[in-house]
Amino acid sequence: MPHMSRQQDETMTAARLDDVDWAEVDFIDFGSGVGGSLQSAEKRTGGRGVGIEMRAAKVEIARREGRNVVLGDIFDLPTDISVRYVTIDNVLEHLPSMDLVEAALHSATRIAREFVYVRHPSFEDEPYLNALGLKQFWTDWRDHPSHITMADFMRMAHKLGATSWSMHPVRAAADSSDSTILPIGAPTDQHDYDAGRHGDKPDVVFPRPVYYAWDVLIQVQAGISVNLDYIDDPEVSDRRPRIVVSGT
Known part of the structure; x- marks a missing residue:
């Protein structure tokens, strides 16, 4: 069996879900x-x-890069x-x-005191684009x-009893x-369009924006204000927003 130093052993121990000191944690990234x-x-x-x-x-x-990520399952978090x-x-x-999606959101809203933030690729226009002979690459x-x-x-x-929620589109495609x-x-399993790999595509101007992603903000705590603050114009940039909470 390979020898493991005490320092290596402590690093591996700290990387387990059971060893997290939750009193020192402000948020969880699923x-x-x-x-x-x-x-x-x-x-x-x-x-x-x-x-x-x-x-x-x-x-x-x-953890090698100094980021506080631990091994665990989001469906197996402590109840308290x-x-x-x-x-x-x-x-x-x-x-x-979808049942697991709902279970993940239930877990998040149970744990979060203030809000849950979701960045999600857009699937809104899948039927519309398919009818035109097109697709957004991540939908396939x-x-x-x-x-x-x-x-x-x-x-x-609504089913989870959120106090309020909002949804913000990100990065519009005009055609x-x-x-x-x-x-x-x-x-x-492709990425950005390349004519050599993907072939020709229909030339279509969209009558409305076709979005890249959505930011979903689910507010859990009543009596506070939670807002997304976009530094760059979200119509042209997919940069994540700051989240500003006031009234706590």
Whole structure:
């Protein structure tokens, strides 16, 4: 058996969900991966966060980079923990069913005292684009089985008893020349449009914006004001907003 130093052993121990000191945590980042979304939330909204990630290789990379990500399952969190807020950044679409999506949001709203923030790729225009012979590339990824729409979010937020919720579109495509738009016959699991790989696509001017993503803000605590503050114009930029809470 390979020798492990005491310092290495302490690092691995601290990387377990059971060893988190929840009294020292201001927010939780669900499905944190290598910790980029955790670091972003710390800069934009503040507080000390912990990321929950179930893939050990991702946790190892995150902790090597100094990011506070621990190995664990968002569906197996202690029942008695409470944090200011929860972030869920490009995670829910990876869950295999709508029931699990709703369970993840239930877990988040149970734990968060103030709000839950979700960044989610847009699936709003999938039928419209498909009818034109087009698709947004992420709508045809095998690891995106849950194509959650804003109507789904509204239904779930209402069912969860949220005090209020808001939904903000991000980065508009005006026509089919946008790099996120592919011909419908392009292979699965692609990224930005490349004519050599994806072939020609119909030239269409959209009568309304086709959005890249949505920011969903679910307010849990009554009597406070929670707002998204976009530094860049969200119609042209996909940069995450600051989240400003007042009245606490």
